[in-house]
Amino acid sequence: MTEPLRLGIAGLGTVGAGVIKIIRQKATLLAERSGRPIVISAVAARNRDKDRGVSLAGYAWEDDAVALAVRDDVDVFVELMGGSDGPAKAATEAALAAGKDVVTANKAMLAHHGQALAQLAEDKGCVLRFEAAVAGGIPVIKALTEGLAGNDIGRVMGVMNGTCNYILTRMESAGLTYDQAFDEADKLGYLEADPNLDVGGIDAGHKLSLLAAIAYGTQVAFDAVELEGIGKVSIDDIRQAADMGYKIKLLGVCRMTGRGLEQRMAPCLVPATSPLGQLDGGTNMVVIEGDQVGQIVMRGAGAGEGPTASAVMGDVLDIARGTRLSTFGQPASSLKPVTPSRVASPAPYYLRMGLIDKPGALAKVATALGDAGISINRMRQYDHTNDAAPVLIVTHKTTRAALDVALAAMANTGVVSGEPVALRIESV
Amino acid sequence: MTEPLRLGIAGLGTVGAGVIKIIRQKATLLAERSGRPIVISAVAARNRDKDRGVSLAGYAWEDDAVALAVRDDVDVFVELMGGSDGPAKAATEAALAAGKDVVTANKAMLAHHGQALAQLAEDKGCVLRFEAAVAGGIPVIKALTEGLAGNDIGRVMGVMNGTCNYILTRMESAGLTYDQAFDEADKLGYLEADPNLDVGGIDAGHKLSLLAAIAYGTQVAFDAVELEGIGKVSIDDIRQAADMGYKIKLLGVCRMTGRGLEQRMAPCLVPATSPLGQLDGGTNMVVIEGDQVGQIVMRGAGAGEGPTASAVMGDVLDIARGTRLSTFGQPASSLKPVTPSRVASPAPYYLRMGLIDKPGALAKVATALGDAGISINRMRQYDHTNDAAPVLIVTHKTTRAALDVALAAMANTGVVSGEPVALRIESV
Incomplete structure (x- = not known):
């Protein structure tokens, strides 16, 4: 066994606690698979006294994520705080500037600052990985960046907000109005503090912009995503679309065309018998079309403690194994600025x-x-x-x-x- | 750009020709993504004069795959000949012994000699990768080995022989007998030279044994796979299973139990509304269950020039990017011998x-x-x-x-x- 890989984890919500549980419970398995022990040096969160259902014994505590990020005993900074700016961004920048690798689940931060952060990582010879930011436990960033790297990518599509898919599924299966289904999702704790991040398509739009950057070698361009939420979808449309053989999904679609990059996150009809049409409840699905591979469909849990922690650990283990990849699959300096297509591709x-x-x-x-x-x-x-x-x-x-x-x-x-x-x- | 990565490709059938096409047509894209040019130094096949629909200009020719594998101008030996023994194995061993990395699509070779070859690769500091050997274009080896490495794996299931799924689907949709559907698949060229490799479940069993090794950190144990082909499945069973809400699939299942490792490739009933039940025609599907991630479903083309070449290129690009992984996800020397479970888990x-x-x-x-x-x-x-x-x-x-x-x-x-x-x- 070589030297341990030492983590500093900032943000001890559901996902942070999940990562700590995995590292505590699976020490032998993780060391066998990565060739070295994975250990936690220090953690940071807002409230030291909160019970998170997991022991923090043996870990140094930092009140300040930036202080955590630059500790000498941290090799990899694991950012699980969330928020596009503020402490998450400050600490990520500090970690990279100090030569630390970073693993993050933060789609908002990368959607807004992905290019600058990827460039900083590159300048410092660090890796910045974000599997957990897109489609939860589904290893779709890895599939697109690595497994399918021999393809010119045609279209990438995804149902990537489980809350929206839950609401639409409940409207259909239980005949609820949008407001009723929304209230139900709210009571179950499925909605973000700002629900518009979910139902407005913003959260899913963040994810789409990251997939597009990898697929087409372009700079992340969340501002160029055409966004439409599910608030206007009515039970009438759901029923009548079903009558015609369709389901309504909040579907993200990106494709590169001669007119520029299309990125759209909007309610769409898809055939009821297609894999996307058959996707019910809070599950996520991503469909990748490559010129060689054809259509690859990946389905799994898009959120939750275990699935998101699984994705974080995939990135951590890659780093432990010595895998060094560019953030978006090619050098940040080679990512091209986006020319957004102002015209959607023809469709029925x-x-x-x-x-x-x-x-x-x-x-x-x-x-x-x-x-x-x-x-x-x-x-x-x-x-x-x-x-x-x-x-x-x-x-x-x-x-x-x-x-x-x-x-x-x-x-x-x-x-x-x-x-x-x-x-x-x-x-x- | 750093030094080119130089390939030697042995076997110029459909997949070999597909790999050459990708490398010729996508030189810029591949170099951008991997950080270095991917070039072909030399090729080997049985018949030099055959028209393969792709130019071999600029590549040295070898009649002998072993001679190709050890050439000084080859960094990576790409083995696309097939066959569990004979020239494929001899050339793979020669390449590893000479310190070359190897990418192969050869499930039969790995099912029979995976442990010895992985050990040889490890002894020589080489990597031996085989994404194309399992489920064609679906990057499932990568998902299981890397993306989901933070999970204890429960069950891995797969429909991994498109020919069998085609036959079963045609029996159901067109009311054909097994013999009629078999003949149709034969006329379409879907069957291996020895059809029992397909319909006897052997080919799919090879793939299952490779997935099990990664999932459970065990030595490949194809001989311990319980194999049953589709030859006894009747149109009556297909119809009557459908009546009860099921489909019949040639399904591979592996799981580690207290009684040992279960590996089974046999016709099974699955719920018609499940993703596996909805899988029609020649498509493949692999389902991975992890204790953290829950159920991940991956679907795509399991064979064919483009999909298989896509998987080969994923491995080649990983090597070009400097990714160095153990063949089965942990050191070969740490893979445990298999205790096969002689008793299947209870089921309806x-x-x-x-x-x-x-x-x-x-x-x-x-x-x-x-x-x-x-x-x-x-x-x-x-x-x-x-x-x-x-x-x-x-x-x-x-x-x-x-x-x-x-x-x-x-x-x-x-x-x-x-x-x-x-x-x-x-x-x-």
Whole structure:
């Protein structure tokens, strides 16, 4: 056995406690697999006296994460505090500046400062790893960065916020409204302190921006992610999409096109029989398409103590084994600035609208679509439930621009009640 | 850019040609990702004049793979010849003995000689990698060895022979008999030269034995894999399992128990709604259960030029990046000899038999089960189609030993026509 690898862990919430448990309980296994003992030198958190269900005996305590990060007896700084800025960023920077390797679960920090931190790590000859930041326990960063590195990556897709998938699944399976399902998730403790991080798609958008950087060798560009939350998804849409053979998911999609990088985190329809469509509850799924490998689907727990700690330990063990990789799979200095595509790739769309009962009403809607060059794949008109008859349309592939032209024309017909719902259908 | 990594490729079939194409077409991408150019110094194959759809210009030619493996201008020997012994093994040994790293897609060689080859690699300070040997393009060796290394592994399951899954899927979807589906697969070129490697479960059993070695830190023990092919699966079983909510898959399962290591590759029933149950056609799936991470499911193409070449390139790029891992995730010298479990873990079973129409016949069968301590979960008797009435039984969890006692007792009742079918139901 060679020298132990000495960790300093900042942040002792659920994940931090989970990492400590693994290191305490699996010392022999970890040493066998990595070739050296994994030990904890010191920990830091806000409250020293809190009971975390795990012994901290034998670890030095630091009140200040920055002080922890630069300790002489720390080889790897494990950042589990969270938050895009503040102490997490200060301590990560301090650790790298002091020549320490860093393992983090912090998607927000990397989404906002990934390029600068990766560059700092590179300048200092350190590694900065973040498997736990994306899709919890699923080793998707490793798969994309290493296992599939021989591929030009086409599309990367993911359902990466378990809370949103839980809400959408409960709306469908229990017939709850969005508000009811939201309240249920809240009571179960599934929501972040700021729920908009979840239901607004921000958290999942952070993750998508990190996958895109690896997939396309680009600088992390979270600001260029087109974000749309699930707040407007109605039980009607969920039911009627199901009727047409689809499920609604908060789906992240990125792809590099001739027009630039597309990154979108938005409610989408996917075929109910596809792996993404079959994904229920709080589970995560990431789909990677490579020109050589075809489609790889990975599914697992996206959050929670064990899964997230498992991902942290994967990175720690890599470092213990001597694996030295660039943060985003190639030197930070070689990552290209992103040109965001301002135009989404063509796709079929799902439209739902209320049609006022007048002769020729449906014809006017169909004409608005036809005039915009959009052809209709399937259409259903239902019986009146109130003053307007629900109409569902699945279009053939079209651009969002053409669709917007058609929607504007429809608004001028006077036969459409309220604002139509338009959701992209992602072929998977 | 540092020095190029120089490959010698032995075996220029589909996969070898695919690897060469990737290296020729993606030189810039590969160099960006690995930090150094990936080049081919020399190739070897049986027939120099064959058109492989790819240029070999600029590569030295060797008729003899051993001569290729020890060339001074080769850093990594890429073994794509196949076969458990013969030239593949001789050249791999020669490469390792000469201090070369080796990347191979050869599951048969590793299933039979994995321990000796891993030990040789370790003695020589070389790495021996084999992502392409298991589940084609799915980076499952990497996930299990590295990403999930912080877990005690519970169970590993896999559908890892696309040909068998194709045959079973076609039987179900098109109502073909086993022989018809086999012939169809044969015409499509899906079968190995010795079809028993596929339909006998041997190929998939090779893969399972490699996964087990990594999961449990044990020496590869292919000889201890309980093997059963798909040749006895009938269209009746497929239909009647479907009726009860199950699909039949050639499923590999390994788990470490108090009684030793279980490794089984056999037709099993799995719930039709599970990810394994939903896996149709030639696709592969591996399910890994870790005590921390829970269940990770990985799905993708298990064979073919692009997917297999993608896996080979993942290993090559790891070596180019300086990643040095033990073959099975820990030093070969620390891998423990396998104690095979001679007893399968308890499970529910599916039974199908023909019942001769006599008063009390069903009671006799039920009594045989009850006397063996087996309780019945579900039972269906169908109308006579010929001289015997088909009876289906799903038992509660029981041992195979108890079931064998019950089956022997049933045989003595004189009411069972022919030999009952008994298939394990794997909870997934």
